[in-house]
Amino acid sequence: MRNIRITLAYRGTAYHGWQVQRNARSVCTVFQDALEQALGRRYDVKGCSRTDAGVHANGFVLSVLCPGEAPPAIPCAALQKALNDRLPRDMAVLDCADAPEEFHPRYDCTAKRYLYKIWDRPVKNPFLEDLALHCRQPLDLERADSAARQFLGRWDFTSLCAAGGSVEDKTRTIYRCAVRREGELAVLSVTGDGFLYNMVRILAGTVLEASRGKLDPAGIPDILRARDRSLAGPTLPPHGLYLDRVFYPGDEIL
Amino acid sequence: MRNIRITLAYRGTAYHGWQVQRNARSVCTVFQDALEQALGRRYDVKGCSRTDAGVHANGFVLSVLCPGEAPPAIPCAALQKALNDRLPRDMAVLDCADAPEEFHPRYDCTAKRYLYKIWDRPVKNPFLEDLALHCRQPLDLERADSAARQFLGRWDFTSLCAAGGSVEDKTRTIYRCAVRREGELAVLSVTGDGFLYNMVRILAGTVLEASRGKLDPAGIPDILRARDRSLAGPTLPPHGLYLDRVFYPGDEIL
Numbered sequence: 001m002r003n004i005r006i007t008l009a010y011r012g013t014a015y016h017g018w019q020v021q022r023n024a025r026s027v028c029t030v031f032q033d034a035l036e037q038a039l040g041r042r043y044d045v046k047g048c049s050r051t052d053a054g055v056h057a058n059g060f061v062l063s064v065l066c067p068g069e070a071p072p073a074i075p076c077a078a079l080q081k082a083l084n085d086r087l088p089r090d091m092a093v094l095d096c097a098d099a100p101e102e103f104h105p106r107y108d109c110t111a112k113r114y115l116y117k118i119w120d121r122p123v124k125n126p127f128l129e130d131l132a133l134h135c136r137q138p139l140d141l142e143r144a145d146s147a148a149r150q151f152l153g154r155w156d157f158t159s160l161c162a163a164g165g166s167v168e169d170k171t172r173t174i175y176r177c178a179v180r181r182e183g184e185l186a187v188l189s190v191t192g193d194g195f196l197y198n199m200v201r202i203l204a205g206t207v208l209e210a211s212r213g214k215l216d217p218a219g220i221p222d223i224l225r226a227r228d229r230s231l232a233g234p235t236l237p238p239h240g241l242y243l244d245r246v247f248y249p250g251d252e253i254l
Numbered sequence: 255m256r257n258i259r260i261t262l263a264y265r266g267t268a269y270h271g272w273q274v275q276r277n278a279r280s281v282c283t284v285f286q287d288a289l290e291q292a293l294g295r296r297y298d299v300k301g302c303s304r305t306d307a308g309v310h311a312n313g314f315v316l317s318v319l320c321p322g323e324a325p326p327a328i329p330c331a332a333l334q335k336a337l338n339d340r341l342p343r344d345m346a347v348l349d350c351a352d353a354p355e356e357f358h359p360r361y362d363c364t365a366k367r368y369l370y371k372i373w374d375r376p377v378k379n380p381f382l383e384d385l386a387l388h389c390r391q392p393l394d395l396e397r398a399d400s401a402a403r404q405f406l407g408r409w410d411f412t413s414l415c416a417a418g419g420s421v422e423d424k425t426r427t428i429y430r431c432a433v434r435r436e437g438e439l440a441v442l443s444v445t446g447d448g449f450l451y452n453m454v455r456i457l458a459g460t461v462l463e464a465s466r467g468k469l470d471p472a473g474i475p476d477i478l479r480a481r482d483r484s485l486a487g488p489t490l491p492p493h494g495l496y497l498d499r500v501f502y503p504g505d506e507i508l
Contacts, residue, residue, distance in 0.1 A: 011380045056381070080377075089383040123334075126265045127310070129343040131381065183437070 002071035004064040004079070005099035011090040012056045013130040013239065019050045027051070027060075027091070034086040035064065038079060039072050048105035048246045049112065052198075054130070054238035058115075059094065061105045061246045111175060111247040112195060116188040116204035117240050132185055133240035139186045139211045144179040147210030148188060150220035151177045151203060158227035160206070162198035162235065170196055175253055179207060189244070191253060198235050205233030256325035258318040258333070259353035265344040266310045267384040267493065273304045281305070281314075281345070288340040289318065292333060293326050302359040302500045303366065306452075308384070308492035312369075313348065315359045315500045365429060365501040366449065370442040370458040371494050379438075386439055387494035393440045393465045398433040401464030402442060404474035405431045405457060412481035414460070416452035416489065424450055429507055433461060443498070445507060452489050459487030 008031065016024035028045060036042045048061040066072055074082070080096040087093070117132035119125050120139045125132070154173045161170055176191040188204050206223070209215040215233065223231045247253050262285065270278035282299060290296045302315040320326055328336070334350040341347070371386040373379050374393045379386070408427045415424055430445040442458050460477070463469040469487065477485045501507050 009380050011383070084377060089378065090380045092378045092380050094377055123338060123348055124343065124346045126263050126344045126346050127385065129265070 001068065001101055002066040003099045003101050003103055004066070004076065005095075005097050005103060005105070006062050006064065006083075006093055007095035008057065008060045008062060009092050009094050010057050010060065011131075012051060012054050014088075014090060016053045017051050017055065018047050018060070027057075028062075030088065030091065031062070034083050037086045038082040039074070041072075046105055048109055049243065051243055052238050052241075055241045055243065056131070056239075057243040059245045060243055061109070061248075063099060063103055063105050065101075105246070108248055109246050110249055110251070111191055111193050111253045112243065113176075113189065113191040113245040113247070114195070114200040115242040115244045116190075116200060116236065117242065118186040118188075118208070119184070120186050121184070128185075130239045133236055135208070137212065139179070139208070140213075141179060141181060141186060141211070143213070143217060144186065144188075144207050144211035147207045147215075147217035147220060148177045148179045148190070148203075150217055151190070151224075155224045156227055157196055157199055157224070159223050159229055159232045160199045160202040161196040161229065162202070163229060167196060172196065172199075177203075179211075191247075201236045201238065201241060202229075202232050202234075204240070205236045207233070208236065209233040255322065255355055256320040257353045257355050257357050258320070258330065259349075259351050259357060259359070260316050260318065260337075260347055261349035262311065262314045262316060263346050263348050264311050264314065265385075266305060266308050268342075268344060270307045271305050271309065272301050272314070281311075282316075284342065284345065285316070285337075288337050291340045292336040293320075293328070295326075300359055302363055303497065305497055306492045306495075309495045309497065310385070310493075311497040313499045314497055315363070315502075317353060317357055317359050319355075359500070362502055363500050364503055364505070365445055365447050365507045366497065367430075367443065367445040367499040367501070368449070368454045369496040369498045370444075370454060370490065371496065372440040372442075372462070373438070374440050375438070382439075384493045387490055389462070391466065393433070393462070394467075395433060395435060395440060395465070397467070397471060398440065398442070398461050398465035401461045401469075401471035401474060402431040402433050402444070402457075404471055405444070405478075409478045410481055411450055411453055411478070413477050413483055413486045414453045414456040415450040415483065416456070417483060421450060426450065426453075431457075433465075445501075455490045455492065455495060456483075456486050456488075458494070459490045461487070462490065463487040 015027045018027045020028045046063045076096040080093045083093045119132040120135045151174045158170045174192040210217045269281045272281045300317045330350040334347045337347045373386040374389045405428045412424045428446040433442045464471045
């Protein structure tokens with residue numbers, strides 16, 4: 001028995017998200033194909049979350065559980081290289097390490113960090129197609145950041161959750177939520193112990209509305225208290241979203 | 255008669271360079287198509303240079319000469335917007351302005367600046383596919399920069415010119431040539447009064463060989479004096495190359 005923990009970066013544009021789906025190219029399937037080529041056998045893999053179609057990852061964590069008494073003996077560094085040689089150009093293994101048998105990338109994760117990137121200039125950027133949302137009007141960064149900070153703490157996030165989710169308890173804790181300029185992009189960074197379906201994209205939409213003056217940052221706590229999706233901002237498109245980092249016990253979250 | 259000067263940015267991956275070619279999608283043709291849609295008539299355009307297939311531009315300059323007594327009356331700002339609405343996502347008009355009738359983007363240009371971008375980490379970067387050359391070995395930036403500076407000044411660049419060119423005088427002046435780190439990339443920036451065919455890609459290849467210790471930076475003047483292409487480094491692939499800026503009389507070059 002061997003359990004291998006892998007950190008994967010991918011440009012999500014060409015994929016229908018992480019999850020294996022019929023008749024659609026998923027990150028998981030393409031990864032499993034490369035793994036099968038490298039190890040000569042197909043293995044199940046477990047992911048840290050389901051990312052949507054078009055969403056990117058700077059550090060998606062997955063595990064490969066190799067059952068049996070004679071798991072593949074390949075060293076982690078060689079497996080990383082073998083995978084990177086076989087994966088398509090929009091996917092890369094950043095790290096590969098043996099993990100305890102009981103390690104599970106989703107259940108063991110203590111927090112996740114997402115980024116939402118916005119190119120906020122009048123003219124589109126030909127190098128950021130599919131990599132950042134284009135808003136023609138420059139963001140009021142102070143207002144956006146002030147709106148982002150309203151989400152800090154423990155809240156019922158029903159107002160920021162797409163309808164139709166099956167999750168009962170919608171309480172989540174946000175440890176960090178801020179908007180900063182990184183190079184020429186405006187970047188929302190949000191770290192929390194868990195996220196509901198579409199939550200980051202709706203949170204980003206709400207911050208954007210606040211930055212545009214369509215919504216008062218100080219009114220955000222009331223929107224959360226109302227538990228009413230219609231009061232929050234729109235669900236922004238997936239191509240600005242990045243799963244940036246997944247945290248596990250022992251990792252410093254802030 | 256009206257002469258319109260346009261600054262264009264494009265991601266060159268999907269194009270067979272600037273120049274119109276049979277059976278190939280060129281930047282020029284795609285731009286002319288958008289222009290025809292915007293103005294209701296097809297116009298000739300003149301470009302500042304021929305970029306190769308896969309080469310990018312941050313600021314390619316072209317001109318649209320509209321002959322006759324009743325040229326299109328559309329204001330430049332409206333034309334810019336009309337073009338950006340019609341151009342594909344990997345191409346954008348950054349600037350649009352009326353120019354003197356005699357303005358010619360190639361003949362009037364006093365200097366050009368090119369960038370060559372290198373991602374120099376062991377693992378590939380899925381977000382930079384087609385946007386930077388991947389070198390697994392980190393560059394020795396000091397050596398690379400020292401090599402780059404050897405090209406400063408006025409030289410016969412026969413050693414850095416692809417065979418088969420029809421240019422007689424291969425003397426060019428390099429005003430600036432340096433390698434710096436920009437974010438996580440190593441970037442060669444070279445500004446000169448003109449460039450021979452493949453010259454920047456060969457210059458970048460020579461700098462790369464020097465950074466790897468395969469070539470002594472101090473030996474570069476001898477390579478230039480020998481006027482022998484075989485002594486310089488390899489021609490690097492096009493996808494790391496950017497035509498960054500074109501200079502005209504009145505522009506400060508450094």
